[in-house]
Amino acid sequence: MSEMTCARAQARLTALLDAELTERMSARLRAHLAECADCKRHWNELAAAREMAQAWTVEGGEVWEAVRQEIAPGDFSALMAEMAALRAALQDVRAEVAALRRELAARPAEPARRPSAPLFPVLPPEQSLLRIV
Numbered sequence: 115m116s117e118m119t120c121a122r123a124q125a126r127l128t129a130l131l132d133a134e135l136t137e138r139m140s141a142r143l144r145a146h147l148a149e150c151a152d153c154k155r156h157w158n159e160l161a162a163a164r165e166m167a168q169a170w171t172v173e174g175g176e177v178w179e180a181v182r183q184e185i186a187p188g189d190f191s192a193l194m195a196e197m198a199a200l201r202a203a204l205q206d207v208r209a210e211v212a213a214l215r216r217e218l219a220a221r222p223a224e225p226a227r228r229p230s231a232p233l234f235p236v237l238p239p240e241q242s243l244l245r246i247v
């Protein structure tokens with residue numbers, strides 16, 4: 115029986131994860147993982163990556179199914195038309211922003227101005243809120 119080296123163990127981790135090893139090989143590999151921190155770390159990383167990939171696959175499938183239910187076949191052309199309209203509107207907004215930027219860049223700096231009206235207008239006595247009744 116060949117010795118279970120780290121290289122041999124790590125080469126078989128994916129097969130262990132996929133349950134493709136014989137029972138005997140699986141038991142030997144698990145025994146090595148129980149004793150070898152380095153291989154155990156590889157195993158944990160592999161298992162975590164696999165778990166994440168499976169979660170994405172499930173989630174992606176659910177999202178796509180939700181999208182398919184959201185868009186009935188007849189709605190598709192309407193949706194595309196709406197997107198084209200939104201794209202055109204966005205181009206208009208961009209053109210407007212560009213024009214405003216040009217205008218702003220061409221405008222000379224204005225001197226700071228005092229407000230022409232006093233901030234707190236003095237009311238005549240009959241309108242004053244402070245009058246004594």
Ligand SMILES: [Zn+2]
Pocket residue numbers: 119120121123146150151152153154
């Ligand atoms: Zn090892």
